Amino acid sequence: MVNKIHTLGGYIHEYQKSIANPEQFWAQTAESFYWRAKWDKVLEWDFKGPNVKWFINGKLNITENIFENQLFVQKDVPAIIWEPNDPNEEGKIITYGELFEEVQRFANTLKSLGVGKGDRVAIYMPMIPELTVALLACARIGAIHSVVFAGFSATSLAERIIDAEAKVLLTSDGSYRGLKKIPIKDIVDEALESCKSIEHCVVYKRTGDVISMKEGRDIWWHDAINEVSTQCEAEVMDAEDPLFILYTSGSTGKPKGIVHTTGGYMVYSAYTFKNVFQYSIGDVYFCTADIGWITGHSYIVYGPLLCGAQALMFEGVPTWPDPGRFWDIVEKYKVNQFYTAPTALRSLLALGAEHVEGKDLSSLKVLGTVGEPINEEAWHWYHDHIGKNRCPIVDTWWQTETGGVMISPLPGITPTKPSFATLPLPGIQPVIVDGEGKELLGNSVEGNLCVKYPWPGMLRTLWGDHERFRKTYFSSFDDMYFTGDGVKRDEDGYYRILGRVDDVINVSGHRLGTAEVENAINEHPLVNESAVVGYPHSIKGQGIYAFVVCTEFSTGGEEGIRTSVKKAVAKLIGPFARPDMVQIVPGLPKTRSGKIMRRILRKIAEGDASNLGDTTTLLDEDIVEVIIKGALVDVKR
Ligand code: PRX
Numbered sequence: 001m002v003n004k005i006h007t008l009g010g011y012i013h014e015y016q017k018s019i020a021n022p023e024q025f026w027a028q029t030a031e032s033f034y035w036r037a038k039w040d041k042v043l044e045w046d047f048k049g050p051n052v053k054w055f056i057n058g059k060l061n062i063t064e065n066i067f068e069n070q071l072f073v074q075k076d077v078p079a080i081i082w083e084p085n086d087p088n089e090e091g092k093i094i095t096y097g098e099l100f101e102e103v104q105r106f107a108n109t110l111k112s113l114g115v116g117k118g119d120r121v122a123i124y125m126p127m128i129p130e131l132t133v134a135l136l137a138c139a140r141i142g143a144i145h146s147v148v149f150a151g152f153s154a155t156s157l158a159e160r161i162i163d164a165e166a167k168v169l170l171t172s173d174g175s176y177r178g179l180k181k182i183p184i185k186d187i188v189d190e191a192l193e194s195c196k197s198i199e200h201c202v203v204y205k206r207t208g209d210v211i212s213m214k215e216g217r218d219i220w221w222h223d224a225i226n227e228v229s230t231q232c233e234a235e236v237m238d239a240e241d242p243l244f245i246l247y248t249s250g251s252t253g254k255p256k257g258i259v260h261t262t263g264g265y266m267v268y269s270a271y272t273f274k275n276v277f278q279y280s281i282g283d284v285y286f287c288t289a290d291i292g293w294i295t296g297h298s299y300i301v302y303g304p305l306l307c308g309a310q311a312l313m314f315e316g317v318p319t320w321p322d323p324g325r326f327w328d329i330v331e332k333y334k335v336n337q338f339y340t341a342p343t344a345l346r347s348l349l350a351l352g353a354e355h356v357e358g359k360d361l362s363s364l365k366v367l368g369t370v371g372e373p374i375n376e377e378a379w380h381w382y383h384d385h386i387g388k389n390r391c392p393i394v395d396t397w398w399q400t401e402t403g404g405v406m407i408s409p410l411p412g413i414t415p416t417k418p419s420f421a422t423l424p425l426p427g428i429q430p431v432i433v434d435g436e437g438k439e440l441l442g443n444s445v446e447g448n449l450c451v452k453y454p455w456p457g458m459l460r461t462l463w464g465d466h467e468r469f470r471k472t473y474f475s476s477f478d479d480m481y482f483t484g485d486g487v488k489r490d491e492d493g494y495y496r497i498l499g500r501v502d503d504v505i506n507v508s509g510h511r512l513g514t515a516e517v518e519n520a521i522n523e524h525p526l527v528n529e530s531a532v533v534g535y536p537h538s539i540k541g542q543g544i545y546a547f548v549v550c551t552e553f554s555t556g557g558e559e560g561i562r563t564s565v566k567k568a569v570a571k572l573i574g575p576f577a578r579p580d581m582v583q584i585v586p587g588l589p590k591t592r593s594g595k596i597m598r599r600i601l602r603k604i605a606e607g608d609a610s611n612l613g614d615t616t617t618l619l620d621e622d623i624v625e626v627i628i629k630g631a632l633v634d635v636k637r
Contacts, residue, residue, distance in 0.1 A: 002032050002271045002307070004278065008413050011426070018426040025427055026054070026456055030267045034069040035060045036236050039263075045454045047481065050474045053240050054264035054456045061234035062243060062266045063140045066305045067100040068234075078310045081284065082129045083329055085176035085316035094129055096308070099136075101230045106130075106137035108228035113200045113219075115168055117142035117235050120245065122166035122198075124148045124157055124188060126175030127315040130204050130221065131291050134170045135301055139243060139262075142235035146245040146257070149292025150175060150182070152574045154190035156255075160247045163257055164463060165197040170221075174207035178320030185211040192217075239263025245463045246294055248400040249513040250472060251503040257463030258294075258400050265403050266306060268457025272404040272425060273303030276394055277366055278411050283336040284363075286312035286329065288344060293510075294400040295370055298457075299339060303404070318344050323351040327359040327386075338386070339368035339396075341509040342378050346539045349381045356385050366411040368394045371509035372541045373497055379418040397421035397497050399483060400511075401473070403457025406430070407495050420494045429453040432489055437477040440489075448501060449487040450480035503598070505534035505542045510576050514598075517544060517579065520572040524565055526550050531588050531596045532579070535605040538636045543580035545605035547627065550584055558584050581605070581632045587623045589615070600624060604631050 005011050018025040023042040030039075039058035045051065075097040082092040094102070115121060121143045125131045131147075138145040146164045148157050161169065169192070175182045185203060189212060192198055203213070204221040213220075237243075243262045247255040279285060285304055289295035291313075304311040312333060318326050326348070330338060348355065367387050374382075374395055383393055392411035398404060406428050407421040414422050424430050432440045432447040440447050458481065462469040476482040486498035500506065503514045514532040521530040528549040537543035550561055562582040570578040589597045600612050609628045615621055 002029055002274050004274055005410055005413065005426075011410055011413055014426045015424070019429060022427055022453060026267065029271050030055060030058075030263070030456075033060065033065050033266060033270075039239060043454065047474050047479045050470055052454045052458060052460060054454075055239035055267075058239035058263050059236050060239065060263060060266070061140065061142075061237055062262055062302065062306070063103060063136050064234045065266060066136070067096065067103070070308050071096060071100065074308050077308065079305060080129050080132055081310055081312045081333055083312065083314045083316070083333075085178065085320075087321065087325075087328065092129060099133070102133045103136040103140055104232040105225050105228055105230045106133050107140035107232040109202070109224045110137055110143060110168065111141055111232070112228055113168055113202070113224070115141065115143050117237075118241075119143045119168075120146055120164040120166040122146050122148060122157075122161045122164065122169045124150055124152075124169060124171045124184065125204065126150055126172055126182075126184065126206060127290060127313055128172070128204065128206060129313065132301055132313065135244075135291070135297070140232055140234055142237050142241065144242045144244055146247070147292050147297070148247065149290055149574075150184060151292070151576055153570075153572055154187045155572050156574060157187065158191040158194045160255065160257075161191065161195045161198060163247075163255075164245055166195075167197060167199050169198050169201045170204075171201060172204040172206040173211045174209045176207065176315065178317045181207055181209070183209070183211075189214075237262045240460070242460075244297065246297065246400055248294075249504060249511045249516055251513055251515060253513065253515040253519040255516070256465075256468065256472070258459045259461045259463050260403050260457070261460050264456030264458070266302070268404045268455060269298045269303040270306035272457070273299060273309070274307050275410055275425065276396060276405050276408050277337045277339070277368065279304070279307055279309055279337065281308060282310075283365070284310050284312060284333050285337040285339075286314070286333070286335040287339040288314060288318070288326065289339070289341070289370070294403070295339075298404050318348060319351070322355060323348055324355040324359060327356055327361060330364060331360045334363035336363055337366045337368070338364055339370065341371045342369050342374040343372065343508040343539060343541055345369070345374070345378045345382050346541075349378060350539060353381075353385050361386060361388065364391050366394065367391045368396055370396045370398070372506045373499060374419055376418045392416060395419070395421045397495070401459045402455070403459065406451070406455075407497075417494060420490070420496045422494050424495070427455050430487075430495065431480065432487055433477050433480070443489055443493050444491050446488040446498070447486070448477070449483045449485045449497070450477055451483065452480050505544065507534070507542050507544060508540040508576065512544070512573075512577055516573065517546065517569060517577055520569045520577070521546055521548060521565055521579075523572060524568045526552060526561060527565065529588065531598065531601055533598055533602045533605050535581075535602070535607075535634070536637060537580065537634065540636075543634055543636065544577070545581040545583070545601075546579040547583050547585050547588060547601055549587060580634055583627070583630055583632050585623075585627050585630065587620065589624050589627070590619050591617050592619050601627075604628055607631070607633060607637060
C-alpha cells in the first residue's frame with residue numbers, strides 16, 4: 001500500500017525528502033508494489049537525449065498489482081460501479097473478483113486473435129465496463145493499448161490507428177449520449193477502409209442496432225469470449241515496456257502518440273490517486289471524465305484500481321434527463337470523492353442551482369477539478385452549492401504527458417485559494433523560466449512552466465518519433481521539460497496556471513491544436529486558407545474562432561460557407577472541435593515573410609482590437625481594419 005500524507009507538516013517533510021533524494025523517495029514508494037524482479041537501478045536520465053528510465057530491469061505486470069496482489073482482501077469488493085446513460089436502465093456493480101475473471105477471459109480472447117506482447121490494440125468504445133476490461137486485458141498480455149475517444153471522427157480514428165499500426169480494434173455497435181444514439185460501428189467502418197494493419201475488429205453489442213459485420217474481420221464480443229478460459233497468466237513486463245499510447249494534440253496538425261511505460265506509470269498513478277483524493281478503503285470515488293482521455297486512464301482505471309478503490313463509471317452526460325444527473329448519482333451511490341472539469345461546472349452553474357436543491361450530497365468529502373483553469377465564480381459555486389462549504393477542492397494541474405497530477409492541493413491538508421493549483425506534489429520540481437530560459441527564482445513571478453527533474457509518470461517518447469519528442473518538450477529550454485503552459489507563482493509560493501502559451505487551445509477541457517482545426521478547414525473545397533485562434537468563452541473556457549479566406553462563395557453566400565465550414569470540422573475531427581465563430585475575411589494579416597500574425601487575430605477574437613501593438617511589420621496593414629470591421633461577437637464571450 002502506498003503511503004498517504006495526513007498533515008501539512010507531513011506534506012512539507014515528504015516534499016523535502018523527495019527533493020533531497022528523489023531516487024530514494026520513489027524507490028520507497030515503489031517497494032509497496034508487487035514486482036516479479038526488483039530493479040537494479042532506480043533512475044537513468046538525461047534531458048538532452050532525451051532519455052528517461054525508471055526502475056531499470058524491474059519486472060512486473062500492472063494487472064497483478066490490481067488483482068493478485070490485493071485479491072485476498074478485495075475479491076468481493078466492488079471495483080467498478082457502472083451507471084448507464086439512462087437512469088431507468090439498471091447499472092452494474094462488478095467486484096474485483098468478477099473483473100479479474102473478465103479481464104483474463106478477454107486477455108485470452110485477444111491472444112486467440114493473434115495479439116501478443118508489444119502489439120498495438122486500438123480501442124474506440126463508449127463508457128461501458130467492457131472498456132475497462134479491454135484496457136486491463138491488453139495490459140495482462142503486454143499488448144499496448146491506444147484508446148481513441150469515441151467522440152473523434154472516422155478520419156481522426158483512422159489517423160491514430162495507422163500511426164500506431166494497430167492490429168486489432170475493439171469497439172461497439174453504437175453508444176448512448178443523453179437522447180442521442182451514436183452509430184459507432186458506422187464510423188469504424190468508414191475509418192477501417194484506410195487502415196491496412198487491422199486484422200480483426202471486436203464489436204460489443206450495446207444498442208442492438210443493425211450494423212454491418214465484415215466477414216473475416218469483424219466478430220461480436222459475446223461470440224469471441226465464448227470459447228476461451230478465464231485464466232490467463234500475466235505476461236512479465238519490463239518496467240520500461242510501453243503500457244499504452246494516448247494521442248494528444250500539439251501545435252502542428254499531426255497528433256502526438258504519448259507513450260507511457262509500465263513501472264513508473266503504475267507507481268505514479270497510484271501514489272497520486274491516493275494522496276490527491278485522500279482515498280480510504282470503502283470510499284466511493286466518481287470521476288466524470290471519459291476513459292478516452294488521460295484523466296480516465298489514470299483516475300478511473302489505473303490509479304483507483306491499483307489502490308483497491310471503488311470507481312464509479314458513468315456512461316451518460318451531465319444534463320440528461322436533467323441537469324441534476326451528477327448529483328442524483330452522488331446521492332444514489334453515496335459518492336465520497338467527486339472529480340470533474342470546470343467546463344461541466346460552468347454549464348451546470350448557468351442552468352441554475354435549483355438542480356442541486358433537495359439532493360443529498362452529505363457523503364461528499366473531496367471535490368476535484370482538472371483540465372483547464374477554473375474561474376473564481378465556478379470555484380465558489382462548486383464549493384458552496386456542491387461541497388456545502390465543507391469539502392476541500394483540489395484544482396489538479398497535469399497533462400497527458402505527465403501521466404498523473406503534478407501540482408495540486410492535498411485535500412484538507414493544503415490551504416486552498418480559488419483558481420490556484422497551489423503546490424507541487426512530492427517528487428515534482430517545477431520551475432518558472434522567462435523567454436530566454438532564465439529561471440525566475442522567488443515568489444511573485446510569472447513565466448513558462450517547466451519541470452527540472454524527471455518523475456516516474458512522465459512520458460518516455462512520442463510513438464515512432466523520438467526527435468519530435470525532443471523538439472517539443474526539451475528544446476525550448478535547456479535541461480528542462482517544457483509544459484507549454486504559462487504560470488504565475490504568487491507571494492505565498494502558490495502556483496496558478498495561466499493557460500497555454502503555444503498554439504494549443506483548450507475547448508471544454510478538450511485539447512486541440514489550432515493547426516489541426518486549420519487543416520480540417522482547409523480541406524473545404526471553397527477555402528483558400530485559414531487561421532484559428534482561441535478566445536475566452538464563459539462555458540467552454542475557450543471558444544474556437546476561425547478566420548477564413550475563400551476562393552468564391554457558393555449558393556448560400558457567406559452564411560452557407562460558415563455553416564459548411566463548421567460541419568466540415570465536426571466531420572473531420574469530431575463534433576467537439578466545431579468552430580464557434582467563422583469570419584470570412586479577404587486576407588490574413590501576414591508579415592513580409594508570410595507568417596500569420598496570430599497575436600493580432602487573437603486580440604480581434606477577444607474583442608480587444610483597440611490595442612494591437614506593433615503592426616508595422618505587416619505586409620498589408622489595411623487588412624487588419626477590414627477584419628476588425630467584420631469581427632463577430634459571441635454572446636458567451
Ligand atoms: O493547459 C493545461 C490544462 O490542460 C493541459 C493538458 O491537457 P491534456 O493533456 O488534455 O490533459 C488534461 C487532463 C490532465 C495543460 O497543459 N490544464 C490541465 N489541468 C489544469 C489545466 N489548466 C489549469 N488548471 C488545471 N488544473
